[in-house]
Amino acid sequence: MIVTIFFVGLEKDNNQTNLLAEEQSFLIELDPNKLKIDGDQLQFYGRVKESGEKVNLSEKIVVFYRLSTEAEKNSWEKQRKVEDFIVTGSLSKPEKNRNLNQFDYQSYLHQNKIHWTLQAETIDTRSEIQKNFFFDKLNLKNIRQAILAHIEKETTVMVSSYIKTLLFADTSSIDDQVMNGYKQIGIIHLLSISGLHIQFFIAGLTYILWRIGVTREKTYLFLLFFLPIYGSLTYWGTSIFRAIVMSLISQTSSRLGKPISGLDAWSWTLIIGLWIDPYQIFSIGFQLSYLLSLTLILFSNSLFNQSKFNSVNSLCISFILTLISIPILSFHFFEFSWLGMFTNLIFVPLFTWIIMPLIIVLFISSYPLSGTQCFHFLISVTEGLLRIIEWLVLKIKLFPYGTFVTGKVPTGLFILVIVVLIIFLIALEEQKKIKRSIILLTLVFTVFIYYQKYNPFGEVLLIDVGQGDAILIKEPFGAGVYLIDTGGTIAFEKEEWQIRKNQSTVASRVLIPIIKSLGLTQLDQVFITHGDEDHMGELKELAQNIEVKELIFPVGTTKKQLFHDVAQTLERNETQLRAITAENTKKQLFGPSLAVLWPVKAGEGGNNDSLVLYGEIGSYYWLFTGDIEEAGEAELAAFYPNLRVDILKVAHHGSQTSTSEQFIQQMKPKIALISCGLNNRYNHPNGEVLERMADLNTIVYRTDLQGSFRYTYSNRLSGMIEKDFQTILK
Known part of the structure; x- marks a missing residue:
């Protein structure tokens, strides 16, 4: 034990980096067995041997490189030998976990003694290095x-x-x-x-x-x-x-x-x-x-x-x-x-x-x-x-x-399951008290499997899906589970050789694991606010892995071809489709008692036709606005001049086309939620929008800076909640 503790301490002390963030040129040994090529994306785990004036290094690193031509791709696919390459590019720290219960890539790399990812700009063979032919073979x-x-x-x-x-x-x-x-x-x-x-x-x-x-x-x-x-x-x-x-x-x-x-x-x-x-x-x-x-x-x-x-x-x-x-x-x-x-x-x-x-x-x-x-x-x-x-x-x-x-169960319950398993195995081996151990095992496993699904606490989770929207609402004791939008990535046209076969999607990487981590296998209702891909692009893959009972969307959204095709696929798989407007659902409530405020008539599935939902969840009144723009906000404010809004999901990721001065002054939210991608190309959220909220002393939570946002509540056990609002990144 003493020797093992010594080795563990030594390994922990040695698991440090010798590289600096400003370094841009590296001599890296590439092992072709750890080379992955998918479409125009090249990735490999290499070993840095030199960096600037630093020589005799031996530090593992992950390199990402965008292939520019099909010929270059073919050349890399023929790579069969361990070789040294001169790589130029920029170092960055592995990204932290940005969502609840999501795979922690940074921790995974640290455990593999990797401290940096390198986005390569150029990769050149160092041909002047003479290798011993015999030892090379x-x-x-x-x-x-x-x-x-x-x-x-x-x-x-x-x-x-x-x-x-x-x-x-x-x-x-x-x-x-x-x-x-x-x-x-x-x-x-x-x-x-x-x-x-x-x-x-x-x-x-x-x-x-x-x-x-x-x-x-x-x-x-x-x-x-x-x-x-x-x-x-x-x-x-x-x-x-x-x-x-x-x-x-x-x-x-x-x-x-x-x-x-x-x-x-x-x-x-x-x-x-x-x-x-x-x-x-x-x-x-x-x-x-x-x-x-x-x-x-x-x-x-x-x-x-x-x-x-x-x-x-x-x-x-x-x-x-x-x-x-x-x-x-x-x-x-x-x-x-x-x-x-x-x-x-x-x-x-x-x-x-x-x-x-x-x-x-x-x-x-x-x-x-x-x-x-x-x-x-x-x-x-x-x-x-x-x-x-x-x-x-x-x-x-x-x-x-x-x-x-099962979802992610509490540590105490996890330990209890292990103890009961040991008791059960001992009973089987000794052929004593088998019936009691089976009953105990059955009871504990039942709680283990269903605890998270029927958790006494409800929550609203603004999921960090990058440049898009996805909001999960789970009521206490499993009374209902709802999702507003699914997120999605806008696809750009590529040549056939550039298309990735194993493309990492928001659904597979973020949405589905988070839903399963809460012990959920189905969604009672999925609301699609409008037909843009960053709000519904993951719907099809989501429905293939998580049962969707009912799909709700504004009338006219099916005019968007992509959404129309996905909706038809879901309908064939027995998902109920429901197109609505505020006009034809005046006395109806959806999800956790949410009213539909907008649109009042059929639209084209664009930003200003976004589904706007309003209602009380926990101790606060929430307004979910999709991507509604200034003109729609003005009409909405005129229809509902006395609307109480405690928490506002800011429209269109904080774009300057939404969240006008008049609208924000009338709503006066205590908290504003902005879903936007880190370093996104649109520069969302807009500075003026942030200033308007700062003038009202509105607390702003942003997914690009703080990761996902979580609100936890309970109708009966509110005293047990340590903190209502939490973010993954502090």
Whole structure:
């Protein structure tokens, strides 16, 4: 423990940057295995070797570069060797988390010892550097690239993607939809090089060596030499490191005549891993790999070996491992799939006894049998099986209620679940008080799953979606969930080669994770204020992942073709559509008791036709204005001269075309919310608009400066709320 604490402290002290923000020229070593090209976007993790007058550096960095021509893209796609490049550009600190429960990119990079991102302007090869040809060829990174290139050349796209994934931990070429399917049905671990793969590989290799007459001593020496090389070729993923080191520790102790238990081998592997990199303890891969392997070791001779039927034991193993993984999965992803306890029974034997042997045989035979009919037959058989597997995965994925969304649960409840799980496992192992432990486990898990959904506190969340609008309203005790606008990115025309296949969207990156983090799987009503893309652009993707019961929008919005097409898609998926105006909904309330104030007649779906909603939420009166402009504001103010407004969602991101002097003087809001992108091209919010609110002493919250805004309230437990208003960035 003392030594481990020493290494942790040393690693923490050394996790500092040697670069300065003003530096603009760098010598960076690029590893082609960490190079990603998608459309006109190039990204890679490199190592800074020199910067200005600083030499002999070795600091990791993330580089982003916009490709200018298709020829340049083709040139980068042929990059196969580790090389040094002179890169000019500007450094910036990784962006902090700007939304509630959003993935913290800055923290992730810090844990990987990366302190800067570099937006490159030019990248040039440093051709004058003379490299030793022999050592260049022996570089394991270059060998890995050569192997991957050989696999791509000799096999089909699908087969090569699985060979690279299962043997070399390269998942980049498997289709995202398929990968998501594996994840949703609880078998994503089969596409990672896990302990199962390594043990199978070691057992198979040992068996072959023994069968051809190699002695046990020489087999051990061969594995001692070969396994570290293989681990390096796969970049020493967590499960790979654990399986290889555990195996070598066990075999070495046996060779020395002092065999140790599997638990001791596991413990030493864990300790050595933490000495090498303490930060990996934050990784979900690390947590699952060591926890599940520990469970297998602890219960292999008791709980997992109680029946004389292997199928019953397999079901027990799958059930327990799925149960054990639930707290970790819900902590990181706010959801878990229970299908894994059954799908593993199908897919684990399939991958272990059919797919893995075929993949290994194909890889080994790709060198001597390349181009032969026998080799092509093996490829055809393997591809046929893989297509059947992917078809089955996507079909099972459609099974309803296969995933439970827990949201982000309180720490106390999280700890309680872990304690109850331990009690349940002890009861099963000792065969005592099983019924009581099952009842206790069921009760605690029910609270764990539904606590966030039926949270006694309500909230209004102004989500930071960049240059757009998205406002989530959740009533106490799950009484209703509503979304006003979805945000969206305005798309610009690009050539085919520039279009990104794995484009990060506001919906996938921000909107959907936030909604799930609140334990929500459906939205009762989604309001689209008008047809501009920055207000409805994410609607389609949102509806594909979160059930939308009713879509409400102003009459005339469907004249915008993009919105019309999306609305039709939602209607086919049984979402109720409702076009409204203030005139035809005079005595109706929507969402959490919101009245429609504007528009009074059908429009064209533009800014001045925006849906304006007003009502009391918690202790305040709110006015949500969409992108209504000055002319519309004047009419609205004339219609409602005595409107009480405590909190105003400022129209059109604070543009000078809205929030006129007359309007703001009449409304006199205590708080103003402005949703706008950081350093946006429109210079929103406008300085004059900010001055008008400053004159009224209105408190202004801006997403570009403070991230998302959160208002928490309760109709019954108001005394328990420490702070009504919060922002993510202070």
